[in-house]
Amino acid sequence: MKYKDLIENMTLEEKAYLMSGKNIWQTQEIERLGIRSIFFADGPHGIRKQAAAADKLGLNAGLPATCYPTAATVANSWNTELAEKVGQYLGDEAISHKVNVLLGPGVNMKRNPLCGRNFEYYSEDPYLAGKMAASTIRGIQSRGISACVKHFAANNQEKRRMSIDSVIDERTLREIYLTAFEMAVKEGKTKSIMTSYNRLNGSYTTENMHLMRDILREEWGYEGTVVTDWGGSNDRVAGLLAGNELEMPTSRGETNEEIIEAIRSGTLKEEVLDECVDRLLDLIFTTEETFAKPHLEFHVERHHRVSQKVAEESIVLLKNDDHILPLKFGRKVAVIGDFAQNARYQGAGSSLVNPTILDHTLNCFEESGIVSIGFEPGFERYGKKNEEKIKKACALAEQADVILLYIGLDEDTEAEGLDRQSMRIPQNQIDLLDALYKVNPNIVAILSCGSAVEMPWIHKVKGLLHGYLGGQAGARSILRVLSGDVNPSGKLSETYPLRYEDTPSYRYFPGNEASVEYREGLYIGYRYYDTASVEVLFPFGYGLSYTTFEYSDVQVEKDRVTFTLSNTGKVAGMEVAQLYVGCPSGNIFRPKKELKGFKKVFINAGETKRVTIPFDDKTFRYFNVKTNRWEIEEADYEIMIGASCADIRLKAELFVEGTGAPLPYDKQKLPSYYSGKIDAVPVDEFEGLLGRKVPVSTWDREKPLGYTDTIEQCQYAKGFAGRFAFHAVVFAHWFLRRIGKRSTANLIMMTVYHLPFRGIARMTGGAINMAMVDGMLMMVNGRFWKGLFHLLTETRKKRSSRAWNTLRSER
Incomplete structure (x- = not known):
């Protein structure tokens, strides 16, 4: 540990105290040990540091900051140098606003075009998203602060995002939904990562041991800090065991007590807590160093x-x-x-x-x-x-x-x-x-x-x-x-499909009540359209210019591909040359081609340039579910250079030696995946891919509502209070839209309708605690008067405790 001596001087209470926020946007501080509070701010494409009510959760107006193009826009540049420059300027503004950690970029895949947050995400392709994100992270962190890549992982829809279970097979998870995060960690060297709200294969990501320990910490070697999405903590002790250091926002001490009790009972070893404290301290001290140096206010016009x-x-x-x-x-x-x-x-x-x-x-x-x-x-x-x-x-x-x-x-x-x-x-x-x-x-x-x-x-x-x-x-x-x-x-x-019904996840999005099944597997975006020969309006990688470009003379070596690019038009321009790789052996199901490299080149009219795109560790790999490792299939690979995924200008072949791994699948049992026609995958075939039974996708309406159940589920509550609350929220949403208050109506859906009961405590910064939530659950589950009495009793206790703490601090 880097801060072993400091941690040995901390009490158990102080260590637990550091594990949740001081308020909505800041971490705790321990003055006697010189541990200062650091500030987090939203910022995928600009700093959103609230100008007012910064101690309250909300979407209040931020201090003026440069609003850069969103990630979905920047990705269309295919220019990693430009992405890094954006990161540098974001970093400069963060320092000007005294922000230690910038909450971005977002690298979730565009699994479905209807996801409401797609504008914050780069691409349907993990390689492009990963390269753009790594560049942005390097730019931000070159200024001494931290980026915070999000939302880890498999958060590909907004509907029921705080409770939905994303059911994904291991190979698809690794190749599609984790690759961009892997690149953010290994190439971008991100100092912090934000976990997502959702479950992944049955376990909330904040406490998912396979995701957080096996992959992030052990396989990728990540040593930075993991922070929850705001209000995203479920079981605080389970989160710490998985290596999720920081809970945001504040719980006003409630989860600190849970940590202390877990240490005393032996549920949580103090060494595990010490590791989490050490990683958080590193984030605090390394970003605080930046603010010890003199800095200038950012130049508004230049930015x-x-x-x-x-x-x-x-x-x-x-x-x-x-x-x-x-x-x-x-x-x-x-x-x-x-x-x-x-x-x-x-x-x-x-x-x-x-x-x-x-x-x-x-x-x-x-x-x-x-x-x-x-x-x-x-x-x-x-x-x-x-x-x-x-x-x-x-x-x-x-x-x-x-x-x-x-x-x-x-x-x-x-x-x-x-x-x-x-x-x-x-x-x-x-x-x-x-x-x-x-x-x-x-x-x-x-x-x-x-x-x-x-x-x-x-x-x-x-x-x-x-x-x-x-x-x-x-x-x-x-x-x-x-x-x-x-x-x-x-x-x-x-990709722009002709119609929504053509999209690969059309039948599987946004899932049923409890889960969403990723039955399309690897075949998202162009990987599906290309492999299944589905006509599209505009293919991935497509874009016109006021000039024309000619590709010629391709040469392939074991570690690179080189070709000639000429501007045959009358004006100067930039062309994005794209490298795709395909493996036609048929032994392992794959998309017809996959993006494995790209380069944006400026060329004057009439000029010719020689372009090289190197291969890397991701060019030929696939994830083998039998060996639980990345492997390379020994085969002849197609090397393709194109102006888009549908406009391949040059082709060559390259024999690649394999790693000798056993074939992971029985081809006869996975016909949809071997053909790429996954628009109607039977449940038994998907289970064959998963290697287990598909979980029940509907809510159990006979069980009482609990902490992880949502306000939406109150429509099935045994108690009148629960059903009334549900209908009140639905009416408020309808009424606000009717009178033109669409933003407020949307806010109700985002912060109330899909909110789990535990989120009432997690999202209110400790103003409501879990004991008060217990009272609410009694009320909605049919024990109205007992629940109301419990709620009022716990509210009085909390007020008395707060008044006593205030009096004690004044003395």
């Missing part, structure tokens, strides 16, 4: 320009019929769409940033050189139909050479805590497009959203530019691409 640069490289040109873009000089443009007036530039929830500057499209036209003849909103932002707005928009469109139509998803559709209801954009926007198309077919659509959407209307636009969620400078960045000042170089980090 804004960096945000703009990132947005420019991340914009994806999806369609450009008749070379409608870039806009030719002097063409009269009608600007239509509410998002042009009020930019949609970030997601919603805990990552909401209060921007230092915010560019709006209508304020940036003069410098862009684009001639705008006027603006009309065209539609109501939150979906309400308005024929008058459509008429006005059409009248303006008739006078224009080109229509710039700004459409997308609103802030309350993509949000933490709830998943999207469909892949469609609101119907009132499609109605507007239909009407505009009749009066002027020269339409360029600018799409603003953080995840994939269906586009049955795409034939009605000549140009389509996807800005994703481009941060505070996104609006200006889009205009620079439209005008031709910037040549678009973004490529999709996720």
Whole structure:
């Protein structure tokens, strides 16, 4: 241990005291030993340090900070150097705001396009997500503070996220859902990791010994700190045994007492607690060193320009019929769409940033050189139909050479805590497009959203530019691409299916009441579409440019692939060259091809460059469930270089020596997985892949409700109080949406509806304790008066205890 001498001078009470927060955002301090409190802040794409009520959990406005493009946007740049630069600037701002630990990046896989938090995640591909995350982490931590990669692990939906059990076979878990975390640990050297709310194969991730001990600590050699998601602690002692050091937010001493009692009873060895204390102390002392040095306030304009640069490289040109873009000089443009007036530039929830500057499209036209003849909103932002707005928009469109139509998803559709209801954009926007198309077919659509959407209307636009969620400078960045000042170089980090029903997890998402089964296995995103030959709208890795690139002369060596890349067009540009590897032997089921490397290259018009993409430890490996190790199959591998996963320009073969491991599967028992056609996997086949029976996926409605049951489950409560509470929450949600308070309605779903009873204590920073929750559970389980008496008694006890502690501290 690094701090053995210091820990030997600590009392048992002090060690337990350190294991939960001081308040919502800070750790505890021990003045007599020089242990200071450190500050955590949300920050995947900007610092959200609350300006007010920082001691209370909530989504209060943060101090002004640069709002960079979200992870889903930055991933489209495929530029790891740019990601590292974003990390450096985030680190600088964190220091300016006196933040020790930045809660990000998020590297969960985009298993399904409806996940409400996809805008915070990089990709459907673990290799791309891992590389971008590792670079961001290196950038953040180069400033002396800590990144906190999240949410570990298999948190791929928001619905019932605090109680759902993710049922995943071991190989899929390792290859798809843990690889990006592995890269964050081994390549990014992250100092802290946040566990997720959900269960994984029956056990909450905070206390999952296989995940936390076998894989994270022993296999990956992780020596940093693990922190719970806010309110995510279930069994505190089990969490410590698994190596989850820090519980956030504060429990006001309640779980400290549980730790002390566990030590005294022998349930928890004090050496285990000492190890946890040692790792937390390392996070505290190494990040606090940074604040002992002089530092400057961050330069607002400079950081804004960096945000703009990132947005420019991340914009994806999806369609450009008749070379409608870039806009030719002097063409009269009608600007239509509410998002042009009020930019949609970030997601919603805990990552909401209060921007230092915010560019709006209508304020940036003069410098862009684009001639705008006027603006009309065209539609109501939150979906309400308005024929008058459509008429006005059409009248303006008739006078224009080109229509710039700004459409997308609103802030309350993509949000933490709830998943999207469909892949469609609101119907009132499609109605507007239909009407505009009749009066002027020269339409360029600018799409603003953080995840994939269906586009049955795409034939009605000549140009389509996807800005994703481009941060505070996104609006200006889009205009620079439209005008031709910037040549678009973004490529999709996720597949766009023709329709939601085509997605591999369509039948399995978001699961039943108690669990979600990952029956599609390895086949998420392009791995499925490619292998099962399912047509898509836009493939993974796709993106157009204002120039053209030619690939030639591929050469493969045992540790690299080299090829020539030429810009055959008339303007300079950047191309993302992608390395895919396939193993056609058929002995072990695999996707047809998998991303194993990439490089973004700037090339002037007419220039040629030689490009090398090295192989690494992940290029040929697969996880063997028989040996419980990463192995390499001896075979001839296809080495493919492409402009997207569907546009392979060069191919070669390479024989690779294997590790001699036994074949892990009986091919006859897993026909769906060997064919890749996993849209309807039978339960017995999935159980064959799992190696065990699938758990019951429905709630046991005969059992009394307990700590891990949710407010949603109160609809089945034996007591009237429980059923009343459920219907009250449902009514409040409906009523708030009805009167237009959509954000508040979403907050109810996020913080109440799917909240386990233990979360009432965990989320309130100790204001409500578990003894009070016991009273609530009695009430909902049919013992109303006994429960009410217990609740009131425990409330009085808590108040008396608090008053006594206050009096004692004053003396």
